[in-house]
């Protein structure tokens with residue numbers, strides 16, 4: 001979303017007139033854009049000011065009376081609906097169709113926009129760890145493209161055995177692994193490569209539900225994907241584009 005778009009849409013946002021997707025997009029832009037946040041604050045301040053008592057005027061009694069006389073008298077009884085037998089059916093359908101369309105829209109839009117956000121603290125932690133691994137000379141403790149070397153390397157170093165698979169044939173070769181520390185515990189970090197991009201996969205046993213919910217988000221310019229697979233909580237981080245990272249996460253989740 002550009003600032004120009006945001007400036008047009010922020011009025012609708014303030015009035016609650018936007019659809020959910022646009023509303024969230026504007027909200028996000030305003031939160032991230034210093035120019036738009038001040039513009040938004042100014043509009044809000046103006047609205048508040050306009051609601052002030054000192055801007056309200058009581059209409060003179062004569063004017064009220066004049067308006068009242070100008071409005072045609074309302075009929076005493078509302079126009080009756082045709083009361084033929086069977087009319088309930090089309091009316092029910094007339095009500096049901098917009099409701100069904102609304103429900104369908106919710107079903108289509110909801111999974112994308114109402115999905116719970118990534119655990120912010122954990123997402124920050126894995127991104128920080130990813131950046132650290134790239135900056136320092138500590139990308140790998142065990143440098144090997146052989147999954148049969150990497151997997152046993154973790155034995156005795158962790159109280160769980162992470163699943164280690166090489167996805168070389170899919171364009172994501174395994175290059176090594178290391179121990180890392182996330183969420184207050186030692187975790188396995190598997191390192192993959194795709195072209196010049198490094199992908200870190202952090203794994204530790206999942207405590208919650210073992211559903212393989214997959215969520216992707218951008219944090220500080222890195223794409224982060226969280227999924228649960230084979231009882232493991234997996235966080236995939238890279239500067240790789242979302243589409244390719246999603247493909248890779250699909251491989252990790254056994255759905256590639």
Ligand SMILES: [Zn+2]
Pocket residue numbers: 002003004006029033034035036
């Ligand atoms: Zn902006």
